Amino acid sequence: MSSQEIAKTGSQQGPSVANGAGEWLQCISCTSAYSVEMVRYHCDCGSLLTVARRQPWHERLTPEILLARQISSDPLDQSGVWSFREAIVSLPRQSIVTHPEGRTRLYSRSSLSAYAGVERLAFKHEGENPTGSFKDRGMTVAVSQAKHLGLKAVACASTGNTSASLAAYAAHAGMRAVVFLPAGKISTSKLAQALGYGAICLAVEGDFDAAMTLVQESADKLGLYLVNSLNPMRLEGQKTIIFELLMQRGFTVPDWIVVPAGNLGNTSAFGKALLEAHAAGWINRLPRLASIQASGANPFYLSYVDAFQSAHIVKAHTVATAIQIGAPVNYSKAKAVITATNGIVAQVSDAEIMRAKAAIDQSGIGCEPASAATLAGVQQLRQQGVIRPSDDVVCVLTGNMLKDPEAVLAAANNKVRPIAASLAAVEAALKS
Ligand code: F0G
Secondary structure (H helix, E strand, C coil): CCCCCEEEECCCCCCCCCCCEEEEEEEEECCCCCCCCCCCCCCCCCCCCEECCCCCHHHHHHHHHHHHCCCCCCCCCCCCCCCHHHCCCCCHHHHHHCCCCCCCEEECHHHHHHHHHHCCCEEHHHHCCCCCHHHHHHHHHHHHHHHHHCCCCEEEEECHHHHHHHHHHHHHCCEEEEEEECCCCCCCCHHHHHHHHEEEEECCCHHHHHHHHHHHHHHHHHCCCCCCCCCHHHHHHHCCCCCHHHHCCCCCCCEEEEEEEECCCHHHHHHHHHHHHHCCCCCCCCCEEEEEEEEECCCCHHHHCCCCCCCCCCCCCCCCCCCCCCCCHHHHHHHHHHCCCCCCEEEEEEEEHHHHHHHHCCCCCCCHHHHHHHHHHHHHHHHHHCCCCCCCCEEEECCHHHHHHHHHCCCCCHHHCCCCCCCCHHHHHHHC
């Protein structure tokens, strides 16, 4: 590796490998720096990489500029990701592959406030993204970077949503998409999306963690660009969930932000976004982050109760297949985030998840099971006295209801009632 590609940071100016916009990839452990033009997901020391920048972005991204972009017809301004472009990564306009994405809504429902025992409770619905999950926010950045680097094939391992998103963005960019799926363990609708958008779908024997290991090996050996959340570009895009949320709230800080936790990409991205927003002066304090795991897929929770002495690995099994992950790749970033935000990690049972999902569905909002872990988590933390009734809480719903129709149809209260084609039969059905 040449000295152009790797350098130690340390000076105020940043390393020599920084691009024209003053950005580089930095190791989260030893601070070695690499060019953002490199295809690389780990430091030589084995740790994760993150996007660092010489100049903080806030001077170029004021609330006034953001406001003006809300009514602009520029395609980049129409994206809830690229409207924050100074805080993401600098790419030439012609490389940007955008649907557009983001600009998702915030919902409140009195029934859900009552369910959780928290009056000020809102839900940011990332299921409103083009492919129905938050993944589009990271994928637009990762696929744009692939285009910028002239790459022709992109790959991921996935519990479903990443594969659907990758397939859509690769189709948009005219790239080959290869997705590694744990055989028989993802919902039909997510698989249908990946197939429909034209990805090569590989059903890997074993679980998500096996698929994740295989895709990393394949990316290295077969020249596929890896766009799992190991890729720091993904997390830059996912930061915009927080930026947009803060904007929607007029930059008032909630007490809690609650997120479902699987591979820990969102937990990591949310923490980075909050620290950057704080450094930029957008917010004057940090909210606490609550990462919620399914109790059958709880390695991060086990580390948390262990005071983060070690990374745990479990054999994952949960009804919330999106977060059925036993060896999260972003563990070290997420651990730092929980510490920095005085955050908390909780676990909820499958029964708690499905009860919360029914409440969200029946409020008219709807979400997939993994997303409902947030409401279940708020209810539990409220009952434990960790969250107070007066706290201001925002849950991030990560995927929409149609992402997992099997979960809806399996719920006991959603039985279809067969009837004869007669008015009498309708009357009888309505009475029973
Ligand atoms: N919610 C949904 C709906 C997801 O699809 C995922 C992750 C998560 C939450 C967890 O987010 O990994 O950032 O902690 N899905 C990935 C996938 C793993 O392949 O679609 P995380």
